[in-house]
Amino acid sequence: MTAKPPVPPNSDTAGEPAQRRRRDAAGTRQLLLDAARQRFARDGYAATTVREIADDAGVNVALISRYYTSKEGLFEACLRAAGDELRRTTVQTPADRVPEAIARHIADPGAAGLSSQLSLLLRSSGDAAADEIRRAVLVRSSEQLAAARGWRPGEPGSEQFLLRAQMALAAGIGVAVLRSSIQLDPLSSATEQDLVGPLRDLVDALLPPH
Amino acid sequence: MTAKPPVPPNSDTAGEPAQRRRRDAAGTRQLLLDAARQRFARDGYAATTVREIADDAGVNVALISRYYTSKEGLFEACLRAAGDELRRTTVQTPADRVPEAIARHIADPGAAGLSSQLSLLLRSSGDAAADEIRRAVLVRSSEQLAAARGWRPGEPGSEQFLLRAQMALAAGIGVAVLRSSIQLDPLSSATEQDLVGPLRDLVDALLPPH
DNA sequence: ACTAGATGTAAACGTTTGCTGACTTGGCCA
DNA sequence: TGGCCAAGTCAGCAAACGTTTACATCTAGT
Numbered sequence: 001m002t003a004k005p006p007v008p009p010n011s012d013t014a015g016e017p018a019q020r021r022r023r024d025a026a027g028t029r030q031l032l033l034d035a036a037r038q039r040f041a042r043d044g045y046a047a048t049t050v051r052e053i054a055d056d057a058g059v060n061v062a063l064i065s066r067y068y069t070s071k072e073g074l075f076e077a078c079l080r081a082a083g084d085e086l087r088r089t090t091v092q093t094p095a096d097r098v099p100e101a102i103a104r105h106i107a108d109p110g111a112a113g114l115s116s117q118l119s120l121l122l123r124s125s126g127d128a129a130a131d132e133i134r135r136a137v138l139v140r141s142s143e144q145l146a147a148a149r150g151w152r153p154g155e156p157g158s159e160q161f162l163l164r165a166q167m168a169l170a171a172g173i174g175v176a177v178l179r180s181s182i183q184l185d186p187l188s189s190a191t192e193q194d195l196v197g198p199l200r201d202l203v204d205a206l207l208p209p210h
Numbered sequence: 211m212t213a214k215p216p217v218p219p220n221s222d223t224a225g226e227p228a229q230r231r232r233r234d235a236a237g238t239r240q241l242l243l244d245a246a247r248q249r250f251a252r253d254g255y256a257a258t259t260v261r262e263i264a265d266d267a268g269v270n271v272a273l274i275s276r277y278y279t280s281k282e283g284l285f286e287a288c289l290r291a292a293g294d295e296l297r298r299t300t301v302q303t304p305a306d307r308v309p310e311a312i313a314r315h316i317a318d319p320g321a322a323g324l325s326s327q328l329s330l331l332l333r334s335s336g337d338a339a340a341d342e343i344r345r346a347v348l349v350r351s352s353e354q355l356a357a358a359r360g361w362r363p364g365e366p367g368s369e370q371f372l373l374r375a376q377m378a379l380a381a382g383i384g385v386a387v388l389r390s391s392i393q394l395d396p397l398s399s400a401t402e403q404d405l406v407g408p409l410r411d412l413v414d415a416l417l418p419p420h
Numbered sequence: 421a422c423t424a425g426a427t428g429t430a431a432a433c434g435t436t437t438g439c440t441g442a443c444t445t446g447g448c449c450a
Numbered sequence: 451t452g453g454c455c456a457a458g459t460c461a462g463c464a465a466a467c468g469t470t471t472a473c474a475t476c477t478a479g480t
Contacts, residue, residue, distance in 0.1 A: 022427095022428095022475095022476070022477090023426075023427045023428070023475085023476055023477070024427085025426075025427065028427080028428085043334075043336070044254055044256060044257075044334070045257070046254060046256035046257035047254075047255070047256035047334075047336060049466080049467070049468085050467085050468060050469085051466095051467085051468090059428085060428060060429055060430085061429095061468090061469090062428080062429075062430085062469080062470080062471095063427085063428070063429095064468090064469090065468080065469060065470075066427085066428090070468080070469080071468065071469090122332075122387060122391065124253075124254070124391060126253070126257060131392065134392055135392050135393060135394060138388070138392060138394050139394065142394070159396050160404075162396055163396045163397060163400055163404060163408065164408050166388070166394060166396070166397040167381070167385055167397065167408050167409075167412065169384075169388075170381065170384035170385040170387075170388045170397065171377070171380065171381035171384050171385070171412070172384070173384045173387075173388065174379075174380035174381050174382070174383045174384025174385070174387070175377055175380040175381070175384070177332060177380075177383075177384070177387075178348070178376070178379075178380045178383065181332065181334060182341065182344055182345050182348060183345060184345060184348050184349065184352070184376060186369050186372055186373045186376070187373060187376040187377065187380065190373055194370075194373060198373065198374050198377050198416055199377075201415040201416060202377065202381070202412060202415055202416055204415065205411040205412055205414065205415030205416075206408055206411060206412055206415075231447090232446070232447085232457095232458095233445085233446060233447070233456075233457050233458070234457085235456075235457065238457080238458085259436080259437070259438085260437085260438060260439085261436095261437085261438090269458085270457095270458060270459055270460085271438090271439085271459095272439080272440080272441095272458080272459075272460085273457085273458070273459095274438090274439090275438085275439060275440075276457085276458090280438075280439080281438065281439090421480100422479105422480090423478105423479095423480090424477105424478095424479095425476105425477090425478090425479105426475105426476085426477075426478095427474105427475080427476070427477085428473105428474080428475075428476085429472105429473080429474070429475090430471105430472090430473080430474095431470105431471090431472090431473100432469105432470085432471080432472100433468105433469080433470070433471085434467105434468100434469095434470105435466105435467080435468090435469105436465105436466085436467070436468100437464100437465080437466070437467075438463105438464100438465090438466100439462105439463085439464095439465105440461105440462090440463075441460105441461095441462095441463100442459105442460090442461095443458105443459075443460075443461100444457105444458085444459070444460090445456105445457080445458075445459085446455105446456090446457075446458090447454105447455095447456085447457095448453105448454090448455095448456100449452105449453095449454095450451100450452095450453095
């Protein structure tokens with residue numbers, strides 16, 4: 001009894017399983033979300049089955065419909081989660097540390113890493129609502145990246161600056177996807193140290209520090 | 211047999227239908243391949259059904275199995291075709307014109323354009339044989355790009371050079387995919403002229419001209 | 421302790437999937 | 451002209467898909 005101080009927040013894929021309650025709706029929702037994010041990011045929407053997700057989460061298939069209405073509803077929730085996490089990890093990066101931050105997050109092999117989020121954002125379900133979420137996340141990310149490099153909305157040459165920021169974002173996505181989806185050496189086996197130099201050159205060339 | 215002179219080459223999605231013979235195995239194969247390349251590139255492997263491909267080609271479903279053994283066989287043929295076309299369009303580009311060439315091909319909205327080929331190369335069927343083809347195409351492309359910028363195999367610092375070429379390739383793929391799959395302005399609406407400047411900066415930064 | 425609602429389970433639904441086998445039809449050559 | 455094989459059609463298979471329904475079990479409030 002006693003309310004529930006010991007409820008494991010189940011914070012993302014990281015934290016311990018920490019013996020969750022035998023019946024915990026919020027925990028189950030989170031388990032499904034985490035499993036789905038991994039599957040969708042790695043295999044894509046259509047190639048992922050709801051039974052695989054449920055099995056990964058150790059949960060019954062029917063609960064996907066219960067908690068997320070449908071497979072598409074679950075996918076949209078994944079996109080929103082990726083967007084939130086992307087905003088959280090990239091916020092407040094000093095302008096001159098942007099390439100390092102990107103390199104660090106891209107090199108992170110973890111399932112919750114930037115690579116995984118970026119891969120997920122490229123996946124499509126064919127659903128219009130999901131596409132809109134995807135677009136919004138990418139718009140926000142590119143504006144954030146541009147802002148970190150000195151862009152201010154409404155400035156003259158604003159479009160050019162934003163275009164370059166989006167190209168830098170595209171480059172990051174390309175690297176992340178190529179690293180994770182195909183064994184392409186030396187890119188796939190490159191470490192954070194290997195990546196940071198070229199990435200700095202790339203970002204600096206597109207968005208000059210000053 | 212003597213080849214077959216009157217066979218309409220059916221060169222990709224462009225050319226005329228040009229009243230093909232009512233029964234023409236080679237022509238039918240090509241129709242299927244063209245339709246499949248478009249579908250696979252745009253929707254991915256799992257989201258594409260063989261019936262859709264057959265309908266697009268105006269051909270009976272059973273002929274996919276006849277001419278390409280299976281859906282996966284057709285997909286592998288698409289990858290090989292994309293690899294051939296990629297090699298054909300990028301070969302013999304002067305070193306200092308590489309960014310322009312990339313920009314031109316990426317901006318090309320045609321279904322047979324570089325964008326489509328690059329998108330296709332990112333698609334996965336989960337099949338090991340297809341993955342190997344994909345990998346081989348990308349390896350060759352990155353080495354070709356590196357070579358165009360002065361890299362010679364076995365040189366000191368060779369790995370670094372190749373890594374940078376692969377990152378440039380990844381950037382190109384990222385731009386192509388982002389442009390085609392999501393309506394992300396200003397990137398999506400950028401013209402060849404808009405792209406060539408930033409792309410030159412990007413490529414030059416990764417692979418210095420000298 | 422009892423019960424009502426929340427949570428989880430099991431099985432099956434109807435549809436769509438890739439693929440196949442038996443068939444018809446058309447074009448080519450003797 | 452007639453026959454024969456390549457080329458194309460047709461209907462349907464078994465498996466897998468997302469989803470739903472009916473039922474079992476746990477938890478919380480009284």
